[in-house]
Amino acid sequence: MPSTKSNSLVGLIEKRLDVSNFREQHWEGTFWEYLEIVTENPSVARNAFQRVFDMITSYGQETFTLFKQEMTRYTFFADPIDKGADGIFGLERPLIQLVDFFKSAAQGYGTEKRILLLHGPVGSSKSTIARLLKKGLESYSRTDPGKLFTYSWRLPKQMTGGDEGEVFEPCPMHEEPLLLIPFEARKDVLDALNEKLPQGKRIKLYGDVCPFCRKVQADLMDMYDGDWKKVMEHVKVKRLILSEKDRRGIGTFQPKDEKNQDSTELTGDINYRKIAEYGSDSDPRAFNFDGELNVANRGIVEFIEVLKLDVAFLYDLLGASQEHLIKPKKFAQTYIDEVILGHTNEPEYKKLQGNEMMEAFRDRTIKIDVPYNIRLDDEIKIYLKDFGPERIKGVHIAPHTIEVAAMWAVLTRLAEPKKAGISKLQKLKLYNGKSIPGFTEDSIKELKEEAPREGMQGISPRYIQDKISNALVSHQAVLEKAINPFMVMNELEGGLSHHSLITDEELKKEYKELLAVVREEYEDILKGEVQRAISSDEDAVKRLAANYIENVRAYTQHERVRNKFTGREEEPDDRLMRSIEEKIDIPESRKDDFRQEIMNYIGALALDGKKFEYNTNARLLKALELKLFEDQRDTIKLKNLVSTVVDDETQQKIDVVKQRLIKYFGYNETSATDVLNYVASIFARGDTKQDD
Template sequence: MGTTIGSFADIIGEDRKARQEHSWTGSFLDYLELVRQDPSIAKLAHARLFEAVTKAGVTELGETDDPRLNRLFGDERLKVYRYFEKDFFGIERSLAQIVRYLHSAALRGEESRQVLYLMGPVGAGKSSLVVKLQRALEEAEPVYAIDGCPIAEEPLHLVPVHLRRSFSDVLGVSIEGELCPLCRHRLDTEFNGRYEDVPVVRVAFSRHRRQGIGVVPPVDPNNQDTSVLIGSVDISKLDRFSESDPRALDLSGAFNVGNRGIVEFIEVFKNEPEYLHTMITATQEKFVPAPGRHGTVYVDCAIIAHSNEAEWQKFKADHTNEAIMDRIVVVKVPYNLRLTEEIKIYEKMLRESQFRAHIAPHTLEIASMFAILSRLEP
């Protein structure tokens, strides 16, 4: 028993030591020195997500000697990303398209200003894919953010506009974005404009703590409140601050929470088109309206939406939605149609379950054949 307790203590100690190594606190000047040494620290959301997905390794499907795969994919050199290989089977094309989108967006191509939309039948794995991408951020290195900022924004936003070109030349990074209303107020009142003294900390991503990962569920069409997306004015603070005071803001909307990371729209087309205009503004302009009379808030996030094919077809049939459709990158997530991959899916389900019953030989093969045949169209 002593050995077991000791091993647990070692695990806890190693974890605590690793967390302490990831924690960091310093001034903005200290942060500038870190960026000068490693400009990748200040990467944007798409680049951060792309790196988190690809760091596990990449192989090419065309390198296999399996004649069935050669017949299926021909001369197509699909890349297989090891980060997904233990959880998703038979959708290599979809995964390659997702990572291709992230790569282009990371290079600040047109995709960086478009929504990634996963479309497919019920049960194809769209939600699981988004959760896997969110987990990639949770496992990634924490980001540096202004201490006390409600949206954990990039500290380089502190650099005045007229000095940004000079800072960019020295640091080797491009500076974009503006301070949120609350940080702008703090800079003027707490620090008297001395942005070099503003404290900077490291912040980890967490879906459950709503740090860097925002989720927007379907909203009742009769009660669509944009505060779900952009936050609101905290009524409980109005006895201390005026409505025009940034300290009265509650920046807890999905775009505020998902800044620097991911904003997920679940069953996106169940919302009214008017409700999606904020999403398009965030995609194209990288800004969302601030609650009340506080201008706008800069947001840097990868917007990922998903729904089933029927809702997509209904949305696409309405010509008034063309402006929104033009800003969407569609990735189809189909059912798997390969027997070997379907068997892997069932084997994974059994491993993750608590079923311990004996399974007769070839049961999984027969079940997989039946499932695939039920998905084929005449």
């Protein structure tokens, strides 16, 4: 019994235990009780492909439009089971192909006879997809919609040859109990069950029971003179919970040294200790049905680096996929019901393409390319899983640290645009949903069509994760309890010289040049934030906006403006209006059009019963903030920050800006100071150049 001290801990444990759920998951009953369950709910007898498809769709989906194309996002791939631990971001197209594969297989359209091959560069989520499917199946089999069943045999004393009386022997391949129905009657039973089901959900059974169960069933039929009903009295049906750790319905095979590979690892092997007991090595009771393909029956088997398998192994997979049959040593072909999923990288797949002997294997695979992310926001989400604020405690990660690393990773994966007038960085922004003058969604479609293999090369997310980790444990990070984008960029650049997968010096040079592009972009981001922090005096922006709108209204209506100080009527202040419009590149020739657009916009808001505010129009707000920054920059004397002497008045203004950086942009005291110093040095360099 637990002690008084441990009672509180025991209470916490008991809170998490669900006894009724345990009983439900360990249900046992007769074959006749199982027939009642199947009659009420035929879906319990689904095949592996149907179960995987239903498992994925059970978590829901949402449709969205991406570059004029309607896409589907399946919630399952965000990993709701483990709260996003294995969530996949930005791979909607490959995942739609994956789900379509299972949908077609579930409906019996042919893909259930194929090996699913995930192909892509290292670190592109191939293993994560496989892990999600396995984990999802385990979880789904514990739920009521995902339940499935198998059976054991109650063997009488005369069949065991022992003194212990009756024993229970489980089906070694945890097969579907309906397979025990004789072939002569099976079609009628399935037709009766399928009457209730729509076309795509109909139950289809593969073949016959395993050699062990076939032998037991035959012996019992002999014992009861062919009375099948009496034989079925020896069957105990039980709920089957799929589990990779317990080797039930989930298998994983990893290639080893080719000299030590043995096909028995896939299809089982003779149990030599039992040969003496049963008198023959061809007696199924003297065989271990524990190969990976046996174990994975009713679920899924993953082949890691499948194309590194010995050729003899690959031949085993041909029958396993096409005919749903495997050939254990000394036995007839045995039926299986499982999804065969393999994954491989680019070099191995190229070898397969060049090997004429492997034509049959290629013909039986459905390849799905799993590229790297080429959308910046999705790439950022990958790193936030490990380096988000809820995971990293005690170390401040300065704003944009993750962003610049992700930006560089995506740039390395993008093909050089063939279209004139667009850079890789602009292409990255277009793919990320930003608008760039002169480019439409049709332009994005063209860019994608000219680079069909985009994302199949470049820097792996693992490299980025390793370098962010290095920055977090560096001496500087420990000392300052913070990391910033420059620390991470230095790590990224330093690691290239000994990157194991990049041996081409030209490629290293190209990647370093892309880091320079990212540094420049980061500088622009910083300047923009500091400008906004300086100009985010709300009252000042409101006043400037009101002044601008008043002059624009007078200008468009050919009226004069009353001067508040002199009371005299004056012409609209074109100098003020142009000083604002120039900030967003409105040329002199388009000023009339722009001013009329603003007035039309205000009029449209008024018709909807809405009032124009200074921050209603994003484009105008940007122009106002830039104008205000320009007006205030000299009063703050930002460039003087790089000197050691700052007067009190300037310091007060700088402190206000610093607090805005902390409040609105996520900096802390140290990183805000660093950013101001850095931006000040940029402006100081710019002023020096102008003086020269």
